[in-house]
Amino acid sequence: MTATHEQTESAQPPSKAPPSGYIIGPVCDSIFIIGAPILAVLVVIPLSIPSRSSFDYSLHGVTYDLRQVFIGAFIAAHLVLVFFRSHINAEVFRRHRFRFTVVPAALLIGTALSPWILGLVGVVTVWWDVYHSSLQTFGFCRIYDAKQRNNPAAGRRLDYWMNLFLYTGPILAGVHFMDHVRTSRSQLTFLMADRGDLSTLLLEKIPGYLEQNQTYLSMAVLAVGLPFLIYYLVSYYRLYREGYHVSWQKVSLLCATGSVSIYAWGFTRILDAFFVMNFFHALQYFAIVWFTEQKNMTRAFRLNRFSFGKGLALSWIVILCFLYGLWIEHHVTGTWGTGLGLTVAIMHFWYDGFIWSVSKKHV
Amino acid sequence: MAPAKHTVDIPLTADKSISSRHDSLLEIGFQIGLALFVLAISWVLWLELPESFTPLAVWFVLLTLGIALAGVTWVASSNLSIRTKAIASIAIMTVAISTPTKYVMQRIADQEILRPGRIERGRFRHESLGLSFNANASMWLMPLLNVVVRQSNSQSIIFGDRLHYGDEATLFRVASPNDPDGQRSPIILRVIPFRYSRLDDAVAHAVNTQAHFASQQGERLTRPVHRHQIGTLDVIDFELYFEPWKLHTRYVFIRSGSYLLLLELRSRNPQYRAEFDEFVKSIEITGRTTRFDS
Numbered sequence: 001m002t003a004t005h006e007q008t009e010s011a012q013p014p015s016k017a018p019p020s021g022y023i024i025g026p027v028c029d030s031i032f033i034i035g036a037p038i039l040a041v042l043v044v045i046p047l048s049i050p051s052r053s054s055f056d057y058s059l060h061g062v063t064y065d066l067r068q069v070f071i072g073a074f075i076a077a078h079l080v081l082v083f084f085r086s087h088i089n090a091e092v093f094r095r096h097r098f099r100f101t102v103v104p105a106a107l108l109i110g111t112a113l114s115p116w117i118l119g120l121v122g123v124v125t126v127w128w129d130v131y132h133s134s135l136q137t138f139g140f141c142r143i144y145d146a147k148q149r150n151n152p153a154a155g156r157r158l159d160y161w162m163n164l165f166l167y168t169g170p171i172l173a174g175v176h177f178m179d180h181v182r183t184s185r186s187q188l189t190f191l192m193a194d195r196g197d198l199s200t201l202l203l204e205k206i207p208g209y210l211e212q213n214q215t216y217l218s219m220a221v222l223a224v225g226l227p228f229l230i231y232y233l234v235s236y237y238r239l240y241r242e243g244y245h246v247s248w249q250k251v252s253l254l255c256a257t258g259s260v261s262i263y264a265w266g267f268t269r270i271l272d273a274f275f276v277m278n279f280f281h282a283l284q285y286f287a288i289v290w291f292t293e294q295k296n297m298t299r300a301f302r303l304n305r306f307s308f309g310k311g312l313a314l315s316w317i318v319i320l321c322f323l324y325g326l327w328i329e330h331h332v333t334g335t336w337g338t339g340l341g342l343t344v345a346i347m348h349f350w351y352d353g354f355i356w357s358v359s360k361k362h363v
Numbered sequence: 364m365a366p367a368k369h370t371v372d373i374p375l376t377a378d379k380s381i382s383s384r385h386d387s388l389l390e391i392g393f394q395i396g397l398a399l400f401v402l403a404i405s406w407v408l409w410l411e412l413p414e415s416f417t418p419l420a421v422w423f424v425l426l427t428l429g430i431a432l433a434g435v436t437w438v439a440s441s442n443l444s445i446r447t448k449a450i451a452s453i454a455i456m457t458v459a460i461s462t463p464t465k466y467v468m469q470r471i472a473d474q475e476i477l478r479p480g481r482i483e484r485g486r487f488r489h490e491s492l493g494l495s496f497n498a499n500a501s502m503w504l505m506p507l508l509n510v511v512v513r514q515s516n517s518q519s520i521i522f523g524d525r526l527h528y529g530d531e532a533t534l535f536r537v538a539s540p541n542d543p544d545g546q547r548s549p550i551i552l553r554v555i556p557f558r559y560s561r562l563d564d565a566v567a568h569a570v571n572t573q574a575h576f577a578s579q580q581g582e583r584l585t586r587p588v589h590r591h592q593i594g595t596l597d598v599i600d601f602e603l604y605f606e607p608w609k610l611h612t613r614y615v616f617i618r619s620g621s622y623l624l625l626l627e628l629r630s631r632n633p634q635y636r637a638e639f640d641e642f643v644k645s646i647e648i649t650g651r652t653t654r655f656d657s
Contacts, residue, residue, distance in 0.1 A: 189570070302437065320401070323408060
């Protein structure tokens with residue numbers, strides 16, 4: 001999710017700050033939003049101690065690591081969850097009918113019929129995922145600021161760049177940058193059979209160039225990132241003196257996300273890093289979607305007249321989303337299935353950019 | 364004169380009660396349908412589709428009933444018009460019957476895959492694979508070795524009657540006495556359950572196979588992985604030359620529905636290409652998809 005707005009910057013809050021400042025509530029926010037990055041690390045540490053074989057699970061004759069099966073399904077589950085806001089919430093759906101109907105249908109057909117579109121959308125997905133993940137934390141920061149009744153424009157650019165640095169910086173400068181490049185490359189494997197100049201460029205030259213020059217990229221990230229951190233703190237101090245109310249929830253979220261991002265992308269194995277970063281991202285998403293859409297979801301599952309309705313609706317959503325995740329990650333065959341997975345991912349990244357506008361009071 | 368007003372006494376309470384009971388039935392029906400659907404889908408995702416008739420039939424009923432009940436009760440309890448509800452219900456019933464049927468038919472076909480083929484009017488035919496090719500009189504055919512290499516846990520060779528994903532079966536060997544030293548040129552067909560999500564994966568499989576063979580001492584890659592069409596067939600192939608034995612090997616990947624067929628064509632005859640081309644051209648797949656990216 002991402003916050004959007006169109007107003008000019010000013011630190012002056014329109015009215016007095018409320019006492020709470022939480023999105024859902026102190027307990028839920030502490031576990032599912034602010035504490036989610038720390039929770040992810042606490043989950044992954046015991047899972048990374050046993051040997052790999054202790055998590056082996058044979059699924060249709062192929063041995064998988066259960067941790068990978070779980071996190072793969074969890075990621076896909078949170079991707080498809082966006083449709084419970086975009087398509088089940090009638091108000092949101094009415095606002096963007098074209099984007100919610102024609103665009104996904106066109107992308108699905110394109111990816112299914114053209115290996116080129118499929119491959120390129122696959123590459124875009126890898127990097128848009130990174131960008132989108134950093135903007136989710138940005139979105140939460142803006143909501144926390146709004147909860148303090150700060151002007152939605154105050155510090156917006158600062159938060160945007162800060163979150164990009166916190167999430168993307170450790171990937172670009174860390175040990176797993178080449179894993180992302182390799183994942184992008186694997187989306188274009190079909191070019192191997194063509195042996196043209198373009199396939200050599202995309203499959204060999206560009207990845208090779210990036211691998212050789214990653215040191216410079218790391219240095220650039222550090223050279224820009226560290227001064228920016230100082231600038232960020234100084235700028236917010238100025239805003240504070242002009243009347244901006246500091247959201248301690250936002251500060252805690254930034255500290256937790258930043259430290260976990262640096263730890264995971266910089267100092268852990270790729271499987272653990274991938275698990276940690278995607279676990280907390282998906283957990284936060286489930287929390288915010290359920291919090292904002294529980295009435296619509298309960299109604300959609302025809303449970304609004306039952307006392308146990310909300311609990312059962314939540315169970316159905318978790319089960320159905322996970323089944324989709326398991327199916328799309330481990331069972332799908334053919335370009336229609338793969339195209340569907342990529343379409344859902346791209347739509348998730350895109351929709352999140354406009355269905356959670358803080359300034360328009362959509363959240 | 365104003366028209367007389369026709370008023371009807373409506374028993375609101377009774378109607379509300381009937382409507383409420385009707386709604387409750389639809390809502391409960393939807394929950395039951397959803398539960399059946401989840402059960403059937405979980406079964407196929409976490410376990411394999413059952414092999415024997417009774418569990419396969421149970422699975423079929425679970426999924427059909429699940430989709431039909433959940434779908435129709437959801438539509439019935441919505442605010443759509445009667446006509447839209449009718450159209451949606453027909454569509455749901457079609458999906459409820461066709462989707463599980465397709466899976467079950469695929470399953471039955473897959474169980475037949477290791478049955479032997481036969482030679483008929485000069486062509487070898489394998490009904491379950493939909494495969495046929497020219498088998499002239501000089502060809503020596505070992506019809507069905509039925510050796511399954513199970514790769515899932517520890518690699519083991521078994522004589523099975525069906526293939527799991529991850530297994531690889533050598534289905535037959537064909538040989539023709541064309542080599543200069545009188546040795547036969549074998550053609551081996553391996554069958555691998557096809558679970559590739561896209562062309563990329565099929566090419567990657569061929570590239571990995573190429574890398575595996577090319578890394579062996581004495582092997583030289585003479586033609587790297589490439590994709591092309593032979594007739595209506597989508598083909599991915601590559602060629603190696605094994606110096607110590609002066610042996611040319613061509614690996615040809617084709618698809619037959621849910622199976623990937625790997626043909627290994629070996630010869631010490633430098634003129635082997637023309638003969639192998641003839642052989643590959645004679646291959647036909649009927650009733651199954653042959654495109655890698657569909």
